[in-house]
Amino acid sequence: MDIEAEAGAQMPCPVCAQSCPLYDHEVKRWRHLNFWQHPTYLSARVPRVQCPEHQVRQVMVPWARPESGFTLMFEAFVMALTREMPVAAVAELMAEHDTRLWRVVRHDVGQADAGQDWSGVQAVAVDDTATRKGHRYATVVVEIDPARLLFITPERTAASVGQFVTAMPAHGADPAQVKLAAIDMSAAYQKGIRAHLPNAQIVFDRFHVMQLAGKALDEVRRHLQHEGAQMKGALWVLRGNESRLSQAQRELRHDLCARHKELGRAMALRESLQETWEWPEAASAESHLKAWCSWAVRSRLAPFKKLAQTLKSHWAGILAYYPHRITSAAIESINSIIQTARRRARGFRNFENLKAVCYWMAGHLDLKIPSAFTHPG
Numbered sequence: 001m002d003i004e005a006e007a008g009a010q011m012p013c014p015v016c017a018q019s020c021p022l023y024d025h026e027v028k029r030w031r032h033l034n035f036w037q038h039p040t041y042l043s044a045r046v047p048r049v050q051c052p053e054h055q056v057r058q059v060m061v062p063w064a065r066p067e068s069g070f071t072l073m074f075e076a077f078v079m080a081l082t083r084e085m086p087v088a089a090v091a092e093l094m095a096e097h098d099t100r101l102w103r104v105v106r107h108d109v110g111q112a113d114a115g116q117d118w119s120g121v122q123a124v125a126v127d128d129t130a131t132r133k134g135h136r137y138a139t140v141v142v143e144i145d146p147a148r149l150l151f152i153t154p155e156r157t158a159a160s161v162g163q164f165v166t167a168m169p170a171h172g173a174d175p176a177q178v179k180l181a182a183i184d185m186s187a188a189y190q191k192g193i194r195a196h197l198p199n200a201q202i203v204f205d206r207f208h209v210m211q212l213a214g215k216a217l218d219e220v221r222r223h224l225q226h227e228g229a230q231m232k233g234a235l236w237v238l239r240g241n242e243s244r245l246s247q248a249q250r251e252l253r254h255d256l257c258a259r260h261k262e263l264g265r266a267m268a269l270r271e272s273l274q275e276t277w278e279w280p281e282a283a284s285a286e287s288h289l290k291a292w293c294s295w296a297v298r299s300r301l302a303p304f305k306k307l308a309q310t311l312k313s314h315w316a317g318i319l320a321y322y323p324h325r326i327t328s329a330a331i332e333s334i335n336s337i338i339q340t341a342r343r344r345a346r347g348f349r350n351f352e353n354l355k356a357v358c359y360w361m362a363g364h365l366d367l368k369i370p371s372a373f374t375h376p377g
């Protein structure tokens with residue numbers, strides 16, 4: 001399709017919108033939505049105007065944004081697809097090079113993210129998440145209610161919290177407004193919260209406390225295995241809640257715990273610790289936790305003795321779960337979206353691409369693009 005401007009017309013300067021005389025034309029081409037199965041291009045001789053203030057400038061066209069080789073409709077379609085499938089697959093489907101599609105994703109997400117309003121954010125969770133196989137980690141900052149990904153940055157240090165705080169003013173937010181921060185028990189995040197979010201009460205998230213209990217249980221298992229105990233299949237049946245196991249797995253768990261008294265004690269300790277958060281208020285939870293710690297200390301299980309010490313040195317932050325009853329649901333849901341995004345972004349080449357997919361999938365962005373294809377939810 002060819003589009004042409006009328007001769008002698010005046011057009012607005014793209015910078016100041018002043019009506020200016022035409023200077024010349026340049027032929028431009030944009031990829032548009034396929035016509036049936038055929039790749040379709042729009043081409044136009046785009047006028048350049050001579051503005052008295054801004055010299056020679058190419059005018060804006062209503063169907064594409066400046067610098068893009070795609071029409072807005074095509075970009076909207078790309079964005080709708082990349083929310084549901086890997087960018088590499090979208091590239092293949094549309095017979096486009098994936099670097100061009102990544103550019104669209106980064107641009108549209110970046111613009112929408114810049115418009116995100118954080119002014120109402122009072123409770124956040126700061127957590128680390130794996131970004132590559134092996135040991136590459138990023139820090140994520142999540143708004144707890146409603147659950148929304150606010151920020152992701154490489155590394156997991158105290159300074160990562162500082163980077164989030166540095167981004168706050170541009171989103172209409174102030175560090176003083178954050179009253180609660182749910183974190184794991186790592187020294188880095190504690191230091192980061194104290195340094196950068198001075199009004200935030202630290203809450204050690206129950207999810208992370210239970211993760212430590214799971215690790216302690218696993219150490220007991222490995223110790224027994226090391227001493228020659230038969231532990232076939234134990235790794236999986238000892239994990240998680242019993243309700244999630246099949247009948248056969250449940251029987252194996254009971255059998256292992258009955259045959260190995262240490263394992264039985266470790267399992268009972270883990271399940272009892274889980275009950276801490278079922279108490280209605282801080283005082284009863286605290287007496288439960290005190291009783292649990294003295295049991296753990298007497299358990300003759302080194303990993304649980306150590307866990308009791310860890311809990312004692314993080315006491316106030318664990319009980320700070322009350323009265324707000326900060327749950328880990330937000331972290332867990334965002335984290336699972338991020339792990340999906342990571343698989344989606346396979347071959348993402350750089351952190352900015354991963355970040356864009358994460359914000360797109362978990363950031364509740366308003367893309368402000370033709371909405372024919374965007375997700376209703």
Ligand SMILES: [Zn+2]
Nearest residue numbers: 013016051054
């Ligand atoms: Zn101008």
